[in-house]
Amino acid sequence: MAGYVRFRxxxxxxxxxxxxxxxxxxxxxxxxxxNRKGYHPVRIxxxxxxxxxxxxxxxxxxxxxxxxxx
Amino acid sequence: xxxxxxxxxxxIAEAAIRAGCRCYFGxxxxxxxxxxxxxxxxxxxxxxxxxxxxxxxAAINMVYGATGAGARVxxxxxxxxxxxxxxxxxxxxxxxxxxxxVNVMRGGPGLGTIQPAQGDYFQATRGGGHGDYRLIVFAPAxxxxxxxxxxxxFDLADxxxxxxxxxxDGMIGQMMEPVEWKRPAIAPEDLPEKPWATTGxxxxxxxxxxxxxxxxxDACNQHNIxxxxxxxxxxxxxxxxETNDTEDAEVIFVAFGTPARLARAAVRLLAxxxxxxxxxxxxxxxxxxYDALYKIAAQDSVKAVVTVEMxxxxxxxxxxxxxxGARPVSFVGSAGGIIPTPYEVAEAAKKxxxx
Amino acid sequence: MAIVYQKTKGLTDAELHYCPGCTHGxxxxxxxxxxxxxxxxGKAVGVAPVxxxxxxxxxxxCDMQExxxxxxxxxxxxxxxxxxxxxxxxxxxxxxxxxxxxxxxVHSAMRGEKITVIFVNNAIYGMTGGQMAPTTLVGQKAxxxxxxRDPGHYGSPIRMSEMLATIDGAAYIERVxxxxxxxxxxxxxxxxxxxxxxxxxxxxxxIEVLSTCPTNWGLTPVESLEWVKENMLPVFxxxxxxxxxxxxx
Numbered sequence: 140m141a142g143y144v145r146f147r148x149x150x151x152x153x154x155x156x157x158x159x160x161x162x163x164x165x166x167x168x169x170x171x172x173x174n175r176k177g178y179h180p181v182r183i184x185x186x187x188x189x190x191x192x193x194x195x196x197x198x199x200x201x202x203x204x205x206x207x208x209x
Numbered sequence: 210x211x212x213x214x215x216x217x218x219x220x221i222a223e224a225a226i227r228a229g230c231r232c233y234f235g236x237x238x239x240x241x242x243x244x245x246x247x248x249x250x251x252x253x254x255x256x257x258x259x260x261x262x263x264x265x266x267a268a269i270n271m272v273y274g275a276t277g278a279g280a281r282v283x284x285x286x287x288x289x290x291x292x293x294x295x296x297x298x299x300x301x302x303x304x305x306x307x308x309x310x311v312n313v314m315r316g317g318p319g320l321g322t323i324q325p326a327q328g329d330y331f332q333a334t335r336g337g338g339h340g341d342y343r344l345i346v347f348a349p350a351x352x353x354x355x356x357x358x359x360x361x362x363f364d365l366a367d368x369x370x371x372x373x374x375x376x377x378d379g380m381i382g383q384m385m386e387p388v389e390w391k392r393p394a395i396a397p398e399d400l401p402e403k404p405w406a407t408t409g410x411x412x413x414x415x416x417x418x419x420x421x422x423x424x425x426x427d428a429c430n431q432h433n434i435x436x437x438x439x440x441x442x443x444x445x446x447x448x449x450x451e452t453n454d455t456e457d458a459e460v461i462f463v464a465f466g467t468p469a470r471l472a473r474a475a476v477r478l479l480a481x482x483x484x485x486x487x488x489x490x491x492x493x494x495x496x497x498x499y500d501a502l503y504k505i506a507a508q509d510s511v512k513a514v515v516t517v518e519m520x521x522x523x524x525x526x527x528x529x530x531x532x533x534g535a536r537p538v539s540f541v542g543s544a545g546g547i548i549p550t551p552y553e554v555a556e557a558a559k560k561x562x563x564x
Numbered sequence: 565m566a567i568v569y570q571k572t573k574g575l576t577d578a579e580l581h582y583c584p585g586c587t588h589g590x591x592x593x594x595x596x597x598x599x600x601x602x603x604x605x606g607k608a609v610g611v612a613p614v615x616x617x618x619x620x621x622x623x624x625x626c627d628m629q630e631x632x633x634x635x636x637x638x639x640x641x642x643x644x645x646x647x648x649x650x651x652x653x654x655x656x657x658x659x660x661x662x663x664x665x666x667x668x669x670v671h672s673a674m675r676g677e678k679i680t681v682i683f684v685n686n687a688i689y690g691m692t693g694g695q696m697a698p699t700t701l702v703g704q705k706a707x708x709x710x711x712x713r714d715p716g717h718y719g720s721p722i723r724m725s726e727m728l729a730t731i732d733g734a735a736y737i738e739r740v741x742x743x744x745x746x747x748x749x750x751x752x753x754x755x756x757x758x759x760x761x762x763x764x765x766x767x768x769x770x771i772e773v774l775s776t777c778p779t780n781w782g783l784t785p786v787e788s789l790e791w792v793k794e795n796m797l798p799v800f801x802x803x804x805x806x807x808x809x810x811x812x813x
Binding site: 232234258260262263264266267268270271272273274275276277278279280282296297300304407408409410411412413416417418419420421422424 | 576605606607608609611618619621622624625626627628629630631632635638639640641642643645646647650667668670671675
Binding site: 156160 | 566568569571579584585587589592748749778784
């Protein structure tokens with residue numbers, strides 16, 4: 140699909156607002172990794188489902204997310 | 210230079226404009242309301258900002274913003290209003306902001322009276338707000354002196370980046386006296402740059418931040434040390450005082466503002482009785498001229514020191530600090546808007562001398 | 565690939581100290597994005613409050629001043645009067661603006677101060693640990709209303725947008741929320757309009773943003789978004805409460 144999302148994991152506080160608003164529901168907390176703030180940052184595996192709508196980025200309070208789209 | 214008859218409050222306002230002040234925020238309160246009234250007409254004429262605020266609390270915070278944006282700023286009030294400004298003054302000291310604050314004192318405490326008094330001495334010199342801070346506090350005794358000191362108040366405020374208070378009683382604010390404008394007026398454009406002010410980065414520099422919050426205790430401790438070093442420099446170089454007839458005097462009056470004039474009259478009365486008296490008058494009540502007063506009080510000729518105040522005894526604490534027990538220190542004065550007479554002052558000297 | 569969304573230059577590199585999911589962070593981004601897009605960062609001066617946003621002077625990428633609690637509108641007045649061509653804004657919480665600083669808010673509106681107030685209403689005192697605010701809802705628990713706000717004892721929530729909208733000096737007042745991507749984008753348009761009206765010199769502008777406080781509400785960040793919609797919206801309806809441009813149109 141058209142979208143591509145990058146996370147600055149070290150700034151993520153694991154608040155899951157992005158998880159909640161992602162239409163294709165492809166964002167999840169990576170429970171196997173803890174960032175230097177002590178939180179599980181977010182992750183996307185099925186990037187191909189991303190439409191580049193940037194809902195996640197708009198809802199992120201900490202500017203963790205950058206979104207690109209073709 | 211020709212002498213002009215001016216009312217104290219109006220002279221204060223005019224002097225501020227001449228000193229390059231282009232921003233005034235104030236609120237009505239007797240006995241200083243002529244200052245905002247004068248400013249409301251003449252500040253706009255000078256191309257400056259006049260604003261009557263909703264309270265003295267708002268006024269001092271407007272001062273904070275405007276001086277933080279680089280302007281020469283003043284506010285004025287009278288005792289109860291100055292109490293409302295104390296938090297803002299503490300913030301200005303914490304954020305190292307210049308500014309001139311005029312207190313035309315009236316009787317207190319509480320609503321008190323509108324008559325002149327000096328009951329705000331502790332507040333002004335010990336700090337009425339929270340935290341360790343100091344203000345340079347000028348205590349003029351006549352209108353000419355107020356006018357002359359206004360220029361220095363703004364200059365020292367900018368030099369040390371701290372507020373300066375002009376502490377006078379309602380008498381000086383309300384009466385009229387001849388005044389000479391000794392110095393040429395200053396245009397704000399000629400004032401030194403303030404690179405620290407929030408004038409907009411213009412995308413050419415990092416943001417300036419005016420702030421007094423140092424949440425980290427080490428940072429806040431270091432900040433206090435920096436402020437303390439500043440206050441030490443001020444104490445070193447900005448003490449001012451005046452002496453009259455103190456050479457070989459038997460009794461020394463110590464008084465600031467209007468009481469100093471009463472003491473001068475008492476000196477003449479005492480001379481008629483063959484008693485040689487002198488007057489030591491601090492012009493800065495912070496930093497207080499302790500050493501200078503000690504030298505005069507410790508003269509062999511001096512038998513007694515008498516403090517004259519329009520309160521129940523506040524500056525007497527500083528006089529005792531200065532005299533260090535070398536001579537007996539006594540007090541004469543009255544509070545609540547009643548002004549002591551020269552006769553009462555002279556009698557106090559006789560009593561102190563055991564005559 | 566074209567960048568659709570990235571961090572605004574209106575915010576500095578400082579990491580925000582806000583609790584996870586606190587929507588203060590979103591409101592900061594909207595203000596930063598607006599200042600960047602209007603290209604006024606170079607002549608903007610912001611005033612931070614005392615409250616959760618007390619460190620905002622480290623977050624906005626423009627000259628900032630830290631005001632005493634409640635006094636930001638007075639500080640902003642001083643700045644704007646000295647720098648009339650600058651863009652001056654305050655960023656305040658509900659304790660700062662609606663409690664201790666309500667007189668400063670009302671009077672800067674009355675004077676028509678050409679400043680923009682960003683009023684973040686989360687119905688509680690966050691920084692100090694969850695005390696009751698003037699906007700705390702009836703029945704809502706707080707550390708100083710342990711059994712819930714009792715109107716008999718402490719009145720009911722104050723509606724600042726409606727109140728300030730009655731003041732002639734106000735040019736634009738709107739209440740928005742940031743609980744969904746759509747409402748976030750709507751809130752940004754409103755914030756932008758407020759700043760545009762300031763720049764046009766039309767008077768006092770304020771955007772009230774219903775915001776969350778997961779920590780002191782005792783909810784997760786996601787639950788907090790829903791709590792806003794279910795509980796705050798009925799008490800604090802969204803909408804434009806004053807718009808002098810509309811009356812002229």
